[in-house]
Amino acid sequence: xxxxxxxxxxxxxxxxxxxxxxxxxxxxxxxxxxxxxxxxxxxxxxxxxxxxxxxxxxxxxxxxxxxxxxxxxxxxxxxxxxxxxxxxxxxxxxxxxxxxxxxxxxxxxxxxxxxxxxxxxxxxxxxxxxxxxxxxxxxxxxxxxxxxxxxxxxxxxxxxxxxxxxxxxxxxxxxxxxxxxxxxxxxxxxxxxxxxxxxxxxxxxxxxxxxxxxxxxxxxxxxxxxxxxxxxxxxxxxxxxxxxxxxxxxxxxxxxxxxxxxxxxxxxxxxxxxxxxxxxxxxxxxxxxxxxxxx
Numbered sequence: 001x002x003x004x005x006x007x008x009x010x011x012x013x014x015x016x017x018x019x020x021x022x023x024x025x026x027x028x029x030x031x032x033x034x035x036x037x038x039x040x041x042x043x044x045x046x047x048x049x050x051x052x053x054x055x056x057x058x059x060x061x062x063x064x065x066x067x068x069x070x071x072x073x074x075x076x077x078x079x080x081x082x083x084x085x086x087x088x089x090x091x092x093x094x095x096x097x098x099x100x101x102x103x104x105x106x107x108x109x110x111x112x113x114x115x116x117x118x119x120x121x122x123x124x125x126x127x128x129x130x131x132x133x134x135x136x137x138x139x140x141x142x143x144x145x146x147x148x149x150x151x152x153x154x155x156x157x158x159x160x161x162x163x164x165x166x167x168x169x170x171x172x173x174x175x176x177x178x179x180x181x182x183x184x185x186x187x188x189x190x191x192x193x194x195x196x197x198x199x200x201x202x203x204x205x206x207x208x209x210x211x212x213x214x215x216x217x218x219x220x221x222x223x224x225x226x227x228x229x230x231x232x233x234x235x236x237x238x239x240x241x242x243x244x245x246x247x248x249x250x251x252x253x254x255x256x257x258x259x260x261x262x263x264x265x266x267x268x269x270x271x272x273x274x275x276x277x278x279x280x281x282x283x284x285x286x287x288x289x290x291x292x293x294x295x
Contacts, residue, residue, distance in 0.1 A: 008230035011223040018220025020246035025212040027093040035205025037085035038195035045184050047213025052178035067172035069179030076163035077180050078187045080156050087152035092257050094248025095145050096153050101240045102134045102270050103157025126276030133269030173225035241274040
């Protein structure tokens, strides 16, 4: 294994842990009523902006990069963050993460097809099984997640997949991530205007939102932008499905949530579908670049 491969693996692992951490922190804050979803989103994004912009100015390269993110990336990031917070008001940690990253995988697969990709039989089977797992998750039952929570988190996953695809072509992950966060500022201010009357923030909720924004979001997304530079679109979609497992155990440990048989069965279907996608993956770099350019 060369140094570059080791770097990609390390960044991928830490990014996935950060993603799971976001789910855990958000659910801890919102599930216990320590903060409202609007305030959590605002504090999270502003914390990410501060940390990442400081990092940009402290870590200067000899050859200055001109990377400044994009408005499309910022829009996807903002939509993801807002729907993520509101979705977790009514979803358990593991369930929310499963819906989020199941949506990511399916959205990326659909985008791959739209861009002209030709999935193999294994990939088609994987997508069908993964989608079936999501459908099974919302079947009526005692542990069925709320429809609104499901819809919001699925939409959040679609936005995150767009953010991932846009970041695929990043040549300077730190600057692109930082400026994507910074470009959300006008959207945050507009969001504040429409939500300021609903704010309810405790000291614990504020702290959880800051950690989510500065560490598991800001630093986590930076590592993810580095990681996806060495991953195919299919693998980038697939590896994120390990996040729900981590998040579910995090919810068990930190929020005393119960891992139900319904969730386990849905997880087996979705993760089994991911395994089929990985086994059938044959995307070339040319296909990957073509898909990334669509955004």
